[in-house]
Amino acid sequence: MNVNLLDLKAQNGALEPELREAFLRVLRSGHFILGPEVEKFERALAEFTGAKYALGVSSGTDAILLALMALDIGPGDEVLCPSFTFFATAGCVSRVGAKPVFVDSCPVCFNLDLRDATRRITPRTKAILPVHLFGQSADMDGVRDLASKHGLRVIEDAAQAMGATYQGKQVGTIGDFGTISFFPSKNLGALGDAGALLTNDETLFAKAKILRLHGMDPKYYHQVIGGNFRLDALQAALLAVKLPHFNGYTEGRRRNAALYTERLSKLLGVKIAQTSNCGCTQDANAKEDARLILPVACPNNGHIWNQYTLRVIGTGRRDALRAHLTARGIGAEIYYPLPLHEQACFADLGYKPDDFPWAHRLASEVISLPIYPEIPAEQIEQVCAVIAEFL
Numbered sequence: 001m002n003v004n005l006l007d008l009k010a011q012n013g014a015l016e017p018e019l020r021e022a023f024l025r026v027l028r029s030g031h032f033i034l035g036p037e038v039e040k041f042e043r044a045l046a047e048f049t050g051a052k053y054a055l056g057v058s059s060g061t062d063a064i065l066l067a068l069m070a071l072d073i074g075p076g077d078e079v080l081c082p083s084f085t086f087f088a089t090a091g092c093v094s095r096v097g098a099k100p101v102f103v104d105s106c107p108v109c110f111n112l113d114l115r116d117a118t119r120r121i122t123p124r125t126k127a128i129l130p131v132h133l134f135g136q137s138a139d140m141d142g143v144r145d146l147a148s149k150h151g152l153r154v155i156e157d158a159a160q161a162m163g164a165t166y167q168g169k170q171v172g173t174i175g176d177f178g179t180i181s182f183f184p185s186k187n188l189g190a191l192g193d194a195g196a197l198l199t200n201d202e203t204l205f206a207k208a209k210i211l212r213l214h215g216m217d218p219k220y221y222h223q224v225i226g227g228n229f230r231l232d233a234l235q236a237a238l239l240a241v242k243l244p245h246f247n248g249y250t251e252g253r254r255r256n257a258a259l260y261t262e263r264l265s266k267l268l269g270v271k272i273a274q275t276s277n278c279g280c281t282q283d284a285n286a287k288e289d290a291r292l293i294l295p296v297a298c299p300n301n302g303h304i305w306n307q308y309t310l311r312v313i314g315t316g317r318r319d320a321l322r323a324h325l326t327a328r329g330i331g332a333e334i335y336y337p338l339p340l341h342e343q344a345c346f347a348d349l350g351y352k353p354d355d356f357p358w359a360h361r362l363a364s365e366v367i368s369l370p371i372y373p374e375i376p377a378e379q380i381e382q383v384c385a386v387i388a389e390f391l
């Protein structure tokens with residue numbers, strides 16, 4: 001039996017009558033851009049996350065771009081962000097004319113290493129952009145300490161982590177802005193592109209809202225240069241149907257992560273990442289005695305498991321495991337095979353591969369297994385059996 005990395009039909013199919021009703025309501029309203037559907041979803045999202053304000057936007061990428069624009073970050077400014085993340089995090093920094101200054105990652109939580117961030121601060125550093133990678137919060141106390149010490153703005157890239165918590169507080173509501181993606185494979189998936197911006201600051205919210213609509217205030221009078229970063233009424237209506245089911249999706253992912261850890265940790269040569277080491281004291285060149293290292297939720301964190309990402313130790317072993325899984329019909333993915341500091345588009349920043357030893361190493365070790373909420377437990381058992389055979 002094949003095991004898919006994702007199956008969006010399972011989740012959306014279960015809600016077909018409600019989604020169909022929402023679609024017909026929007027179709028018959030004739031109101032497709034912003035309007036009451038978007039406002040209703042924004043209120044529900046603010047309530048769900050605990051943010052004072054939520055702004056529906058066109059994508060998670062545009063949410064980051066808009067946050068940077070609302071904070072007036074541009075040419076001459078530097079923004080700290082991890083190298084081991086999805087491209088959009090740093091791409092947006094470059095697009096506003098600022099310079100992404102990469103930071104190494106922690107091999108336990110996969111999030112930014114704050115000691116490395118501290119070393120890279122200059123008089124031009126204007127903001128820090130932590131990513132809550134794979135569904136787990138970065139060390140936000142550390143981020144806030146660093147930000148207040150150096151007068152930095154904080155934008156949380158919570159694209160993969162809506163609903164995750166740090167010390168009980170939802171990610172995306174801790175910094176100046178939080179950005180969320182509703183890309184279909186994210187934990188709350190739209191039926192197309194969509195995103196949101198969260199903030200507790202009324203002035204920043206007002207500014208972002210104007211920038212979302214070409215900087216118009218009032219209509220056809222432009223004080224600032226904005227863009228079209230609007231959320232479709234249709235996506236808002238569909239997302240509003242799915243939002244009440246979000247906690248159920250998270251429960252499913254947590255159950256699946258626990259099952260993987262339970263089964264895989266029993267195998268010889270497999271260990272669970274040690275949260276006590278989190279704080280990034282490990283040497284990226286050190287030899288690991290394990291063959292597989294399983295992911296873990298750090299003590300302050302409510303993990304929402306957007307991904308279940310293992311580290312496969314040993315040269316070529318990760319690619320061998322991937323080939324082994326593929327040959328047996330099991331979907332798996334590499335998030336991400338090349339860290340941002342090694343991407344061709346950032347070559348002019350002048351980084352060398354070993355400037356960020358963990359980001360470089362993790363890119364060759366990680367592999368993410370199928371963990372979507374609806375995956376049958378037997379399929380997880382099957383994935384574990386195939387991994388046991390590989391070891």
Ligand SMILES: *Cc1c(COP(=O)(O)O)cnc(C)c1O
Nearest residue numbers: 059060061086088159160181183
């Ligand atoms: C998905 C993702 C984004 C971009 O979201 P889109 O909605 O696809 O634009 C940004 N950052 C991270 C870390 C992501 O995973």
